[in-house]
Amino acid sequence: MLRRVGAIALAAAVAAGGGFGQAAADDDTVVVGAAIALSGFVAPYDDPHKGAILAIEDVNAQGGVLGKQIEFVTADTKSDPAQGANAAIEVLEQGAELVLVTCDFDFGSPAAITAQSRGKIAFSLCAGDPKFGVQGIGDLAFSMGIGTPAEGAIMAEWAHAQGWRKPFIFKDTQVEYTKKLADYFQARWEDGLGTVAGHDTFNGQTDTSAAGQITRIKESDADFIAFTGAAGVGGAPIIKQIRAAGIDIPIIGGVAVDGVYWLDAVPNLSEFYNVNYSSLHGDDPIDAVQDFWARYAERFGPPIVGFSVTGYAIIEAWTRAVERAGTFDAKAVALELEKFVKEPLLSGDTTYTPEWHINFDTPLMVTQVQNGVRSGIGRFAASKVPPVDF
Template sequence: MRKSLLSSAVITALVAFSGTAWADMVIGVAGPMTGPNAAFGAQLLKGAEQAAADINAAGGVLGQQIKVVVGDDVSDPKQGISVANKFVGEGVKYVVGHFNSGVSIPASDVYAENGVLQITPASTNPQYTERGLWNTFRTCGRDDQQGTVAGDYIADHFKDAKIAIVHDKTPYGQGLVDVAKKVLNDKGINEVVYEGINSGEKDFSALIAKMKENGVSLIYFGGLHTEAGLIIRQSTDQGLKATLFSGDGMVSSELASIAGDGVVGTLNTFAPDPRRNPAAKDIVERFRASGFEPEAYTLYSYAALQIIAAAIERTGSADDAQKVAEAIKAGGPWKTALGDIGYDAKGDITRPDYVIYEWRKGDDGKPTYFEK
């Protein structure tokens, strides 16, 4: 009997040890995996999955393999909170995501209260990192940087244009245009139209008629490619000859599919193309070999997971995400697919990150965005 009890105890100890030594390290990836912005969700997911695969192939993190679990927020704040609670219930301590600022901000409150560290590859609204939370990081820049670059460019290149400022009423879209508007207004350049649209809206006839009536030749738009593409297409169809200028929400090949040939000449801000970074050469080749083009936020997501993994290694444990957060801020710059990334006390990157792109036809005849 004693022998049997001893064997059971030994077995229990071995199982417990085995579970600790060989358990997967679970990292959540959250974004719009379905719905109109699913192209961006795919970028976040593919980036994180490839990073996990590459890290696992090199031995994992502290001897553990990374397992990616997915949350689909459909770009909806309420669903984003549901995803956050789901991750918390599953014991997830690290999240790459979300995509939309309007989703990342409320989700980050849930994460902060439950010991979860969040790095967004794409949410650019300043309020995400301005609230003093311990857990909020991003690998992208901020709209107060992006909007300033856009406002200065418009003032230098379109100072005599009649400008319409249009946004999609989201924290990202309105936040972006209001920064550019302030830059322009401070320089004595005033818009002739300022309007908000609704995400998911399809018919922009009334807006286009108003812009035509006011002689608009430049539309500065805050929102995503789904609505921007329709505004471009319908403006072309209705005879409004105006350049659309927007932000990083345009960086999807789907924009050209929606907008048609009218997309040529469209401008947007985004970071210098990370696919051209020498640090990402082999990674980009692996993506392309798998049939996925790592445009826009793909490498930003890859870098987010790289930073999490490196900081966990530096800390020596994944158990306390708050300690890992402290290591991220104190331990950079971190080597990533985007190049070296360092952080300030808020969780923002410390390098400038925006340039101007123009949509033109490439050698294959298909429109895409080229750095100016």
């Protein structure tokens, strides 16, 4: 019996060790791994990895990076932070020099910490929490997302520019990002833009009904709602309930309510706005972004969320840093990334510093939904970003 168990264990080890064979990637390839949610409820937010695939094809067509062709491997975290470390190990054992991780601090950091501990660069597709970097993970962790302070500030300043004056802040408490976005919106708003008409909270992962909160919105004299939920994780049903209760004031949200996949839940939705990295609706003023979406549609079908450009931008950033460093060594590459000042990338001009491995000054695209149809309005930058508060 024991012998049989041993044989099975050996067979399993051989099967699992398939990675070691590939780890000795031959001299003319370099491996980029993605330890992200390919299944489960976070998967829609990791769509940017398809942007990375398109970028890798471009880099390879132009001769690769440092003369090596990029090979792309993936491992599924199944939307479970506990699986993040395993997924990272899986791609690292296949020789990954760069590990892409989930578009959120809470879900992406376990994989990033694993990559950091093995001395490799971890790049979050679009995490917005400023902890994603030196402070929360380590010197090799970066995010292509815009920092939540800047995202909240853009929402506040753009809303103010529309003449809206009395926000009701509706905070989703499910992850750090959704909580902090509400706090930074409030910080920016109360810094000279006006006072807040009301507050309430919900949890997108657990609340099936927002009846109580909606009653509170009705009781307030708010003229717009700052909504920090995620459409795919409990946000869409709440937006539906707000509109069903007859509340038709404008709603402005962050990057997490982008996309067209959930709009069928609230037919004829109007006066809905959110910020994002690009407009996928054929009206983005930047030609390179338009080209990106056309190629995306051809390759993967209709686009889902406008932030998939960040995956493309990560490969642009990493290959440039590698070329400048002249090596794949993670420390050297990280030092080059830290020298980025308004580096033009597909998701916007990007600046990193030794202190901040996340952007604060990239403008964001504001998109709107009117009568159930989405369109881009234009890019908007914040004049003032609240200080980071951990």
